Amino acid sequence: MSTKDASGAAPMRAFVRLLIGVAIAVPVMALLLLAGAWGREFWLSSRPVQSAAEETSPALIARGAYLARIANCAGCHSPRGGAPLAGGLPLGTPFGTLFSSNLTPDPETGLGRWTADDFWRAMHHGRSRDGRLLYPAFPYTSYTAMTREDADAIFAWLRQQPAVTQTAPTHQLGWPYRWQSALAVWRLMYFTPGDAPSHDDTVVERGGDGGAAQDAAGQAALARGRYLVQAVGHCAECHAPRNRLGALRDAAGLRGGWVGVQGWIAPSLADPHAAGVQDWSDAEVRSWLRSGWSPKGAALGPMADVVAESLQHLTDADVQVMSVYLRGLPREGSPVAEFKPAPSAQLDLGRQVYAKHCADCHGDQGQGRQIAGEPAYPPLAGNRAVTLDAPQNVLQMLADGGYAPTTPAHPRPYGMPPLRQVLTEAEMAAVATVIRQSWGNRASAVTEQEVLRLK
Ligand code: HEC
Ligand code: HEC
Ligand code: HEC
Structure with missing residues (x-):
């Protein structure tokens, strides 16, 4: 008996000791982590900042206006139908809904009391004037790589805008995300001020210009292109994958990601079968960036907004270097899945729907249509937006329709009607x-389940 007792008690005692150990170690580690995270925040905020440009010349303000366009501040801070830059636009994330801030010079609800240094801290360090850590739904994770001069220019321009009194609604975030300490830990793990996503070693010019980037001028063009794509244009915020905690994974790789919780996929810019433009000519890329149109397809959904609000304003020089950088991104294809034709019943239904609802615009053979010599409806045959691995963008177009961006090159774009109310799930899938x-x-x-998941 006694031996049996002893052999049972020893593991029991060990187990209790382990429990006590864990009960002490876990809070101690959590405290250490918090102390580390806040200690770093304190250290970051106490570092001296480079002094601001004193001048507010018209040239500086004009530059700020341009940069604010390319960085698309209005895309998040000017709600449709609302006062420009007055904020309040809701942004859905997997962690809750955030509302953009008022960037007008209103002293109470906007940036009226801010100095250029305060603004720099927001853009570069992701901290508000009162020291609050900002949520990375504000893409300071990319803007952090912007130069002080460029941030100052944007600030100088913002100060010239009409003040609007408007308080942003309170963020709706679940626990623990609303907790500043959680954000401090997140930043400890994933954010370093000034840390530009970069590919210095791997980016090589592989476009048609062959070797153009080898010389000094080419290197400078590449660096400027990278700066516009990675920092100002913050393309990675949509075009790079994120981990479960919402942090970008290898932003510089631009290997494709989801756009917030909108259900759109921003395909990989590394993959020529997805959104990569490595195989396009320089002229095609430049024209696409400015118009969102090419014989190969149209900019859709959130990308149509990016072109309309931002990229169409690129200067000749900037669109040129952006093209150099994008065409030179290292290619990385995804494995091609084996092709499995759909059951013939689904294809038959699909052909009926196509003849009735689509062929008028996109053509019997999916060849698209021109009107008065201008491309009006994009081809669907050979269109990679249609054949992208993930069908979500096609389903988004079918459900909600859309307009290509309005630009000087394409002043009256044709639209596609929403078909959510017109087609059943089975018809949409077909x-x-x-x-x-x-x-x-x-x-x-595409299965009916995939259509249902979208709704
Ligand atoms: C993808 C959407 C998005 C874009 C693009 C964006 N912002 Fe924001 N911004 C936000 C959100 C959301 C917040 C609120 C963050 C928070 O409260 O933690 C914010 C907050 C800010 C703040 C902090 C304001 C405060 O009161 O603390 C500043 C400053 C700011 N943005 C400036 C800019 C500028 C300048 C640009 C363009 C260069 C820009 N933002 C582009 C979403 C965006
Ligand atoms: C009234 C004309 C019209 C009809 C009808 C129409 N479309 Fe479209 N479609 C367009 C236009 C215009 C665009 C480009 C929109 C944009 O760029 O946002 C487009 C874009 C698309 C795209 C994205 C192509 C790309 O280049 O990225 C797909 C896929 C598509 N349509 C499928 C369909 C299908 C399937 C139907 C029938 C169920 C249909 N469309 C009916 C006009 C139409
Ligand atoms: C708000 C999210 C968002 C941002 C920011 C964004 N994109 Fe996109 N992009 C998308 C989505 C969604 C698509 C897929 C729809 C489509 O084909 O237009 C896309 C598609 C593309 C395509 C493929 C076009 C085609 O016809 O196949 C290119 C090229 C592209 N984006 C370049 C860029 C560049 C360069 C930037 C930065 C300057 C950028 N994007 C920023 C969301 C975004």
């Missing part, structure tokens, strides 16, 4: 499948 599997397109079939 027509999506048909366009993905006709005229030489060879992508996976």
